[in-house]
Amino acid sequence: MTAAFSWIRPEPWGIHIVPADAWVDPSRPVPRALVTHGHADHARGGHGATLATPATLAIMKLRYATSDGAQPVEYGETVSIGGGVTATYLPAGHVLGSAQILLEYAGERVIITGDYKRAPDPTCAPFEVTPCDIFITEATFGLPVFTHPPIREEIAKLLEAREENPDSCILVGAYALGKAQRVIAELRAAGHTETIWLHGAMEAMCRLYEEHGVLLGDLRLVSAAKKDEMRGQIVMAPPSALNDRWSRRLPEPVTAMASGWMRVRQRARQRGVELPLVISDHADWNELTRTIAEVNPQETWITHGREEALLRWCELSQRRARALALVGYEDEDD
Amino acid sequence: MEEFAALLDALVYTTSRNRKLALIAAYLREAPDPDRGWALAALTDGLDFPAVKSSTVRNLMMERVDPVLWALSRDFVGDTAETASLLWPEPEDSAPQPDLSLAEVVAHLSALTRATAPRELPALFDRLDAKGRYALIKLATGGMRVGVSARLAKTAFAMAFDVPVEEVEEYWHALTPPYAELFAWAADGGPPPDCEHTPRFRPFMLAHPLEDGVVDLADYAAEWKWDGIRVQLVRAGGETRVYSRSGDDISATFPELLDVLPVDAVLDGELLVRGSAQGGEAGGAASFNALQQRLGRKSVSGKMLKEFPAFVRLYDVLLLEGTDWREHPWKSRRATLEALMPHLPESHFDLSQLVEAPDFAALAAIRDTARDEAIEGLMLKHRESPYVAGRKVALWYKWKRDPLLVDCVVMYAQRGSGKRSSFHSDFTFGCWNGDPDAGAELLPVGKAYTGFTDAELKQLDKFVRQNTLNKFGPVREVKRELVFEVAFDSVHSSKRHKSGLAMRFPRIHRIRWDKPAHEADRIKGLRALIKD
Numbered sequence: 003m004t005a006a007f008s009w010i011r012p013e014p015w016g017i018h019i020v021p022a023d024a025w026v027d028p029s030r031p032v033p034r035a036l037v038t039h040g041h042a043d044h045a046r047g048g049h050g051a052t053l054a055t056p057a058t059l060a061i062m063k064l065r066y067a068t069s070d071g072a073q074p075v076e077y078g079e080t081v082s083i084g085g086g087v088t089a090t091y092l093p094a095g096h097v098l099g100s101a102q103i104l105l106e107y108a109g110e111r112v113i114i115t116g117d118y119k120r121a122p123d124p125t126c127a128p129f130e131v132t133p134c135d136i137f138i139t140e141a142t143f144g145l146p147v148f149t150h151p152p153i154r155e156e157i158a159k160l161l162e163a164r165e166e167n168p169d170s171c172i173l174v175g176a177y178a179l180g181k182a183q184r185v186i187a188e189l190r191a192a193g194h195t196e197t198i199w200l201h202g203a204m205e206a207m208c209r210l211y212e213e214h215g216v217l218l219g220d221l222r223l224v225s226a227a228k229k230d231e232m233r234g235q236i237v238m239a240p241p242s243a244l245n246d247r248w249s250r251r252l253p254e255p256v257t258a259m260a261s262g263w264m265r266v267r268q269r270a271r272q273r274g275v276e277l278p279l280v281i282s283d284h285a286d287w288n289e290l291t292r293t294i295a296e297v298n299p300q301e302t303w304i305t306h307g308r309e310e311a312l313l314r315w316c317e318l319s320q321r322r323a324r325a326l327a328l329v330g331y332e333d334e335d336d
Numbered sequence: 337m338e339e340f341a342a343l344l345d346a347l348v349y350t351t352s353r354n355r356k357l358a359l360i361a362a363y364l365r366e367a368p369d370p371d372r373g374w375a376l377a378a379l380t381d382g383l384d385f386p387a388v389k390s391s392t393v394r395n396l397m398m399e400r401v402d403p404v405l406w407a408l409s410r411d412f413v414g415d416t417a418e419t420a421s422l423l424w425p426e427p428e429d430s431a432p433q434p435d436l437s438l439a440e441v442v443a444h445l446s447a448l449t450r451a452t453a454p455r456e457l458p459a460l461f462d463r464l465d466a467k468g469r470y471a472l473i474k475l476a477t478g479g480m481r482v483g484v485s486a487r488l489a490k491t492a493f494a495m496a497f498d499v500p501v502e503e504v505e506e507y508w509h510a511l512t513p514p515y516a517e518l519f520a521w522a523a524d525g526g527p528p529p530d531c532e533h534t535p536r537f538r539p540f541m542l543a544h545p546l547e548d549g550v551v552d553l554a555d556y557a558a559e560w561k562w563d564g565i566r567v568q569l570v571r572a573g574g575e576t577r578v579y580s581r582s583g584d585d586i587s588a589t590f591p592e593l594l595d596v597l598p599v600d601a602v603l604d605g606e607l608l609v610r611g612s613a614q615g616g617e618a619g620g621a622a623s624f625n626a627l628q629q630r631l632g633r634k635s636v637s638g639k640m641l642k643e644f645p646a647f648v649r650l651y652d653v654l655l656l657e658g659t660d661w662r663e664h665p666w667k668s669r670r671a672t673l674e675a676l677m678p679h680l681p682e683s684h685f686d687l688s689q690l691v692e693a694p695d696f697a698a699l700a701a702i703r704d705t706a707r708d709e710a711i712e713g714l715m716l717k718h719r720e721s722p723y724v725a726g727r728k729v730a731l732w733y734k735w736k737r738d739p740l741l742v743d744c745v746v747m748y749a750q751r752g753s754g755k756r757s758s759f760h761s762d763f764t765f766g767c768w769n770g771d772p773d774a775g776a777e778l779l780p781v782g783k784a785y786t787g788f789t790d791a792e793l794k795q796l797d798k799f800v801r802q803n804t805l806n807k808f809g810p811v812r813e814v815k816r817e818l819v820f821e822v823a824f825d826s827v828h829s830s831k832r833h834k835s836g837l838a839m840r841f842p843r844i845h846r847i848r849w850d851k852p853a854h855e856a857d858r859i860k861g862l863r864a865l866i867k868d
Contacts, residue, residue: 145405145408145409145412146401146405146409146422146423147409147413147419147422147423149422265422266412266413266418267345267348267349267415267418267470268414268415268418268481268758269758270348270349271348271349271483272756274351275349276349276351277349278349308408308412310408311404311405311408311409314402314404314405314408315405318402
C-alpha cells in the first residue's frame with residue numbers, strides 16, 4: 003500500500019511531494035512550499051515560491067512584510083505543480099483562508115488537511131468533505147475527553163460574566179489570528195454591539211479580516227483608552243499578554259481564555275484562567291472521528307497532536323492508519 | 337449537589353485567597369444543614385468512603401470505554417475524577433431529574449459496599465452532568481485539588497459566622513462530620529461544643545526557617561532538632577492517643593505509648609526509636625531510617641516492638657491536669673515540663689536537652705558539628721513565646737544545618753498531576769557506579785519534584801520530550817545528558833534501591849545545563865556520607 007504512494011514522503015520538517023520537489027507546510031525554508039493556512043507554525047517565511055489561498059498570502063504578507071514568490075490559488079482551483087502532480091485547494095474551516103490540499107498523481111489522491119474544524123464559523127468557509135485514498139489529518143484534540151460545546155453557550159458565559167462584573171473588564175485571551183476574530187464575530191451575532199477593546203498585536207489582523215469581508219463592529223485599542231472606559235467591557239489580547247505587565251493597565255480584569263484546552267480544569271489553572279471558554283478552531287474528538295469516517299480513505303496518516311489515541315480509534319474501527327513524526331507544530335494556545 | 341459542584345468549580349478557577357474565602361463563606365452561610373457540614377468535611381478532607389476508591393471508578397470506566405483510550409486520556413488530564421467525569425457516556429434518555437442534596441449523596445455513598453458500589457454508582461453518575469460527576473467522584477475518593485487547605489476552609493467558616501478561627505481549631509478535632517454542634521454554636525448562637533473529656537488533638541506550634549539571621553541567646557533557647565516525627569501525646573477521660581503533625585491519630589501504630597502517661601496532659605515531642613545514630617550514645621536515638629520501619633503500620637508485631645522500641649523526647653507541655661499552659665511563656669512551660677519528668681517512666685520518655693552556648697557564634701560552631709552527630713540542626717525558641725497554633729514570625733525558628741549537595745544525572749521523568757498535569761515534573765536521577773569514561777553505569781539514587789521554578793519546569797518538560805529514549809506508561813526514560821545539583825539532608829542505606837542507598841528530603845537545588853553528564857558524582861562518594 004505505502005509503496006504505491008512513495009511519491010509523497012513525510013519528513014520531520016514537512017511533507018515532501020517528490021515528483022514536484024515541493025513541500026507542504028515545511029518548517030524550514032524550501033524552494034517551493036504549499037501552505038495550508040497562515041498560522042506561524044505552518045506558514046513560515048523564506049520560501050522561494052509559496053502557493054496558498056489569497057487570504058493566506060495576505061496574512062503571510064502582514065507577518066513577513068514581503069510577498070515575494072506568492073502564487074495565489076483559489077478555493078476549488080486545481081493547479082499543476084510539476085512532475086505530473088496537481089494540487090487543489092479546498093476549504094478547511096480552520097481560519098480565514100485555511101485550505102486542505104488535495105494532491106493527485108498517477109490516479110492516486112492524497113488530502114493534507116492542515117488544521118481544520120467542522121463547527122460553523124462566520125469568519126471562514128466551511129470544511130468540505132472530499133473523497134481520497136490517503137487522508138493526512140491533524141489530531142490536536144485527539145483524545146475523547148475533548149468535546150467542544152456549541153460556541154453559543156461559551157459566548158453566553160462570557161456575556162454573563164460581563165453582566166456580573168460591571169466594575170471589571172473581562173480580559174479574553176485568544177490567538178491573534180482566527181480565534182480573536184471568531185470570538186468577536188460570535189459576540190456580534192449574539193447581539194453585543196458595544197466597543198470591544200484590543201491589544202495592539204491584534205489590530206492589524208482584525209483589519210485584514212474586515213478587508214476580506216468579515217465585519218467585526220466597533221473595535222478600539224486599549225492603548226488609547228482610559229482605565230474607567232473599559233469597566234464592564236470586553237478586552238481581547240493574545241494569551242501571552244494575560245499575565246503580562248501589559249494587563250496592569252486594565253480595571254480589575256477577570257481573566258478568560260478561549261481555547262479547546264480549557265475543557266480540562268487543571269489546564270485552565272496552570273494558566274491562571276478564571277473564566278475558561280472552551281472555544282477551539284480545531285476539530286474535537288467527535289469531529290476528527292466523524293471526518294475520518296465520512297472521508298472514508300484507504301489509509302489515514304496523523305500529523306500532529308495526540309496521535310496515539312486517534313491511531314487507537316482507527317485500529318478499533320478497523321481503519322488503516324499511521325502516525326507521522328512531524329516537528330515544529332505548536333498548538334498550546336489553540 | 338449542583339451548588340456544591342458549582343462551588344468546587346469556582347474554587348478551581350479562583351487564584352486569589354480572599355476570593356476563595358469569600359466563595360466558601362458564602363456557600364456555608366447559604367447552604368442548608370447538614371449539607372454545609374458535609375461540604376466543610378469534604379474541603380477539609382474529612383470524609384472517607386472505603387467502598388469507593390479511584391480504582392472503583394477506573395473499573396467502571398473500563399467497562400464503558402476502551403482501556404487504551406482511557407489510559408491515554410487519564411495520562412493527559414492528570415486526574416482520574418476529571419477524566420471519568422468527561423468520558424462517562426451520557427445516558428440515552430436524559431430526562432432531567434431532580435437535584436440530589438449533598439446529604440443524600442453522602443448517605444448513598446456511605447451505604448455502598450465494595451460489592452454494591454460497581455452496581456449502584458452508575459445510576460448516580462447518570463443523574464449528574466460532567467460537573468456534578470466530577471464533584472461526586474472527588475467527594476467519594478477525596479483529594480479535592482481545588483487549592484483549598486483545611487486551614488483555609490476553617491478560616492472561611494470562621495469568617496462566615498464571625499467567630500475566632502482559633503476557637504474553631506480548638507473544637508475541630510473533637511467533632512465529626514457534618515459538625516452539627518459546630519454549626520449550632522457558630523451559625524445559630526448555641527452553646528460551644530462540649531469536648532472537655534475527649535483526648536483530642538490541638539494544632540501544633542511550628543517554626544520558621546532562620547535564614548541568615550542572628551538571634552540573641554538572652555531571648556532564645558536552643559534545642560537539638562531531632563530527626564523523628566513530631567507527635568502530640570494526649571491523655572483525657574482515661575484514654576491516651578498519639579497524634580501526628582497533621583492531626584492524624586496514629587495510636588494504633590505505637591501501642592507501647594498508650595498506657596504509660598500517668599496524668600491527664602497534652603505533650604509535644606519527637607517520636608524516636610532507641611539507638612545511637614543521632615548524637616551518639618548520649619543522643620540515644622536511632623536514625624530516621626530505623627523509625628521508618630515502624631511508620632504506617634496498622635498493627636505491630638511483638639518483634640517490631642522489641643527491635644525498634646519507640647519513645648518520646650519531650651519538647652513542650654500544652655495542658656497538664658486541667659491547666660492550660662499555652663498562654664504562658666515558654667520558660668514557664670519548660671519549668672513545668674522539667675518538674676513533670678520525674679513522674680514519667682524513663683522507658684518511654686526523656687527530655688529534649690537545651691543546648692547551652694555563651695553566644696550565637698559559639699552556637700553556630702556547635703550546630704556545625706550536627707552533621708557528624710547525624711542531627712538535623714537546631715531549634716531556637718523565644719523564652720517568652722506562648723504556644724500558638726501554626727507558624728508565627730519571630731517566636732520559633734528551625735536552624736537546619738546546610739544541606740549536602742551532589743551532582744546527579746536525570747534518568748527518568750514522570751508527568752505530574754494536579755496543577756502540573758501534562759508537565760514532566762517528577763525526576764529520578766542517578767550517580768555513576770564507577771568511572772563513566774570506562775563504561776560505568778548510572779544507578780538511581782533518588783527522586784525529586786521540587787526546587788525549580790514554573791519557567792524551569794517548562795524547560796525541563798521540553799528537555800524530556802526532546803530527549804525521550806523510551807516510554808513506560810507515564811514514565812519516560814531520557815538520554816543521560818542533564819545534570820541536577822541535588823540538595824538533601826542525609827543519606828541512608830537501603831535494600832530497596834539497587835544503589836543501596838536512599839536520600840532524605842532530596843530536592844533539586846540547581847539545574848546544571850552546563851555540566852557534562854560524565855562529570856556527575858559517583859555512588860562511592862555518596863555512600864561515604866551514610867551515618868546509620
